[in-house]
Amino acid sequence: xxxxxxxxxxxxxxxxxxxxxxxxxxxxxxxxxxxxxxxxxxxxxxxxxxxxxxxxxxxxxxxxxxxxxxxxxxxxxxxxxxxxxxxxxxxxxxxxxxxxxxxxxxxxxxxxxxxxxxxxxxxxxxxxxxxxxxxxxxxxxxxxxxxxxxxxxxxxxxxxxxxxxxxxxxxxxxxxxxxxxxxxxxxxxxxxxxxxxxxxxxxxxxxxxxxxxxxxxxxxxxxxxxxxxxxxxxxxxxxxxxxxxxxxxxxxxxxxxxxxxxxxxxxxxxxxxxxxxxxxxxxxxxxxxxxxxxxxxxxxxx
Amino acid sequence: xxxxxxxxxxxxxxxxxxxxxxxxxxxxxxxxxxxxxxxxxxxxxxxxxxxxxxxxxxxxxxxxxxxxxxxxxxxxxxxxxxxxxxxxxxxxxxxxxxxxxxxxxxxxxxxxxxxxxxxxxxxxxxxxxxxxxxxxxxxxxxxxxxxxxxxxxxxxxxxxxxxxxxxxxxxxxxxxxxxxxxxxxxxxxxxxxxxxxxxxxxxxxxxxxxxxxxxxxxxxxxxxxxxxxxxxxxxxxxxxxxxxxxxxxxxxxxxxxxxxxx
Numbered sequence: 001x002x003x004x005x006x007x008x009x010x011x012x013x014x015x016x017x018x019x020x021x022x023x024x025x026x027x028x029x030x031x032x033x034x035x036x037x038x039x040x041x042x043x044x045x046x047x048x049x050x051x052x053x054x055x056x057x058x059x060x061x062x063x064x065x066x067x068x069x070x071x072x073x074x075x076x077x078x079x080x081x082x083x084x085x086x087x088x089x090x091x092x093x094x095x096x097x098x099x100x101x102x103x104x105x106x107x108x109x110x111x112x113x114x115x116x117x118x119x120x121x122x123x124x125x126x127x128x129x130x131x132x133x134x135x136x137x138x139x140x141x142x143x144x145x146x147x148x149x150x151x152x153x154x155x156x157x158x159x160x161x162x163x164x165x166x167x168x169x170x171x172x173x174x175x176x177x178x179x180x181x182x183x184x185x186x187x188x189x190x191x192x193x194x195x196x197x198x199x200x201x202x203x204x205x206x207x208x209x210x211x212x213x214x215x216x217x218x219x220x221x222x223x224x225x226x227x228x229x230x231x232x233x234x235x236x237x238x239x240x241x242x243x244x245x246x247x248x249x250x251x252x253x254x255x256x257x258x259x260x261x262x263x264x265x266x267x268x269x270x271x272x273x274x275x276x277x278x279x280x281x282x283x284x285x286x287x288x289x290x291x292x293x294x295x296x297x298x299x300x301x302x
Numbered sequence: 303x304x305x306x307x308x309x310x311x312x313x314x315x316x317x318x319x320x321x322x323x324x325x326x327x328x329x330x331x332x333x334x335x336x337x338x339x340x341x342x343x344x345x346x347x348x349x350x351x352x353x354x355x356x357x358x359x360x361x362x363x364x365x366x367x368x369x370x371x372x373x374x375x376x377x378x379x380x381x382x383x384x385x386x387x388x389x390x391x392x393x394x395x396x397x398x399x400x401x402x403x404x405x406x407x408x409x410x411x412x413x414x415x416x417x418x419x420x421x422x423x424x425x426x427x428x429x430x431x432x433x434x435x436x437x438x439x440x441x442x443x444x445x446x447x448x449x450x451x452x453x454x455x456x457x458x459x460x461x462x463x464x465x466x467x468x469x470x471x472x473x474x475x476x477x478x479x480x481x482x483x484x485x486x487x488x489x490x491x492x493x494x495x496x497x498x499x500x501x502x503x504x505x506x507x508x509x510x511x512x513x514x515x516x517x518x519x520x521x522x523x524x525x526x527x528x529x530x531x532x533x534x535x536x537x538x539x540x541x542x543x544x545x546x547x548x549x550x551x552x553x554x555x556x557x558x559x560x561x562x563x564x
Contacts, residue, residue, distance in 0.1 A: 035398070037390025040383045041406055041446050048443035049409055052420025059423070101319045108316045123320040129547040130327045131504045133524045134540035138326035140528075141333060141341050148329065148343050176322055208308075237413025239507050244528065254415040261419045262511070274416035281413060 053278070056271045063268030070272035080256065084276065087253040090171060090242075091235040097175040098182040098231045099224060106186035106223070110193075124180045132177070136244045139173040140164065143245065165247030173245045174235055181234065182227035189223030229288040233281055253277050327544060334537040341532045352538035362535060365523035369503050372434060372519060376441040376502035381495045383442065384449025389483075391450070392457045403454075407447040414507035422511040432514025440512065441502035448501055449494035456490025496554075 060070050074080050109120050127135060142148050143163040150160045163169040193216065201211040239254035246252070253273060260270030329343075337347025356362045387406060391399050409417070421440050422431070430436030460483070468478040484491075506521040513522045520539070527533045 034390040034393035035402070037393075038387040038402055038406065039390075041387035041450070042402070044383060044439070044443050044446070045406060045409070048421065048439050049412065049417065052417065052424045053412070054420075055423045056416060056420040101322070104312055105316050105319045108312060120316070120320065123323050126324050126327050128500075129551070130330065130540050130544050131521060131524065133506055133521050133528070134330060134536060134543070135326050137341075137524075137528050137536055137540070138329050141329055141343055142326065144342075146342050148325075151343070176326060179319075179323060233411055237415065239415050240525070254413065257415045257419060261422070267419075267423065270419060274413075274419055277413045278416050281411060285411065 056274050058271075059267045060271030060275050063266075063271065070268045071276075073269060074272050074276065080273070083251055083253055083256055086167075086250070087236060087277075088280075090167065090174070090250070090252060091232050093167075093171045094174045094178060094235045095228050095232045097171060098179055099228060101175070102179060102182035102186050102227065103220075103224070106183050106190050109183075109187050110190045124183050127176065127180065133240060135177065136173065136241050139169070139176070139241075139245055143169045143172065164245065165250070167246070167250040170242050170246045170250045170252075173241045174238055177241060178231045178234055181230045185226040185230070186220065186223040189226070190220050193219045225288070229284070233284055236277065236281055236284075330537050330540040330544065333534060334541040336534050336537070339532070339534060341534065341537075352535045353542075355535045356538050356542070359535070361518075362523060362539070365518045365520045366539075368434075368517055369520040372437045372441060373499045373502040375434070375438045376445055377495050377499040379438065379442045380445035380449050380498035380501075381491060384446045384494055384498070385453050385491055387446070388450050388453035388457055391454065392460075403450070406450055409444050410447045418508045418511040421508055425512050431512050432517045434517065436512050437502075437509070437517070437519065440508050441505055442498075444505060444508070445498035445501040448497035449491075452494035452497055453487060453490040456487045460486055496550075 061067070063070070105120070109117055112120070130138075144150075145160060145162070145164065147164075149163060154160055161168075163172070197219070198211050198215050201215045202208070206214070237254060238252060239258065242250060242252040243255055254277070257270050257273045257277070260266045260273060264270075333341065333343075333345050334352055335348050335350070336345035336352070337349045338345075356366075391403050391406075394402070425431045425436050430439070464482050464486070465478050468482045469475075473481065504521060505519075506525060509519050509522050510525065513519065518526075524536050524539060527536055
């Protein structure tokens, strides 16, 4: 089989001598081989991500003149600081909502039979089957004043709630988009928890609540951390959902960046905002890196 | 083992979460048959007009084919580059591998708008705004992490000794790769290809910045039609994408279950 693929000059009849000649050459190539294979990806990354991010950073310090004036402007303008604070607070709310919704859901995924589990997994994956923009439109339909949610609330005899163009609406929409990123790491951690440990605690006289709090919860925390970090970081950079579901009182940092650059053509100020967002993301990631490293393999598998 | 009321509560709560997850996808379908040009919920009447509009309106059709073309090219490029990188990463022994992997995955976490203004700035300088090349370069960069994750996952369970065995039987590197490695990591490569396609087909933030009146992708067309007027054609497009995805995934599941059985 191998002989057919040899080149005629290598000589299928003389595999050993030709192998001996190629030997040192091959070993040399092997040493340089692995990292070379990753070079095309790295070069593309430098050209299409590194260079653009460097351009943004440079402009934030140099447009219209060299100096820190764009950053001084950013942190001394109350509106910007409010939006920056709001971006973090929305991200925190989304993360909290995701943890509360995902924890029981992921637990149920580990506790049910294979058929029901498949249904539960499908429910997590179905949101990905429709394009993200279309899904946001669906939220507009659901949340609007005459939408389904308000109809149900009125049917139950309550007053309608203002959801569209509010922060609550943005959090509901964003949390739905990000929930799978919380459920999947949680599920992969919970699947690995040995339930006999909980049984052991129960047999030693612990009440269910105590067995859960002292045994199950601590074992599942790495999954909570991994999911929470991903959800928080991704929500910091959200743009489409707040733009379509939010109003002027729920603007997030991404929208400000966009309007500085596209509407006001102010690259320096837009760049400074972008750098603030970027730095916040990487600082958070650096703080979370030790927690993430533990779970790297599970995350890669899911 | 657990108390019954607790189980019922857990079941109800998870049902609510499941409805929350699925509802936005399903609400699109009835809306697409609306007779009126409105997005108010219970839709009234029944008509195929929004589907007809999608298939006859040149704006929608051209953006759809633009997206297909860009996503197709991105899928091929990202799968090729990403698979090479994963193979390299899996063979690197020193600690640099972890760092290199982390670097190659960063496009997933860099805030979209920051990346988008950067790419827009660079593309303005190099006249790449509104070009297929520009779209393919940006989307390939965004899609590579997904390919690397998918292929790396299947390389993790791949037994390297099989390659050694093939080599000891006289196969050269390329033959080993073609006849041993490739078939075994094919599922990972295939899911990487799919992820790359979807990443590009669905990408909106960078696309909004580098688009031009001459080259719009489908998400850009959807976004502008949502923000400009309440055009129910969007719901028809959403339904078509949903049905197409369902068919592709079902086919994939059937094929994979058949191949594992045999």
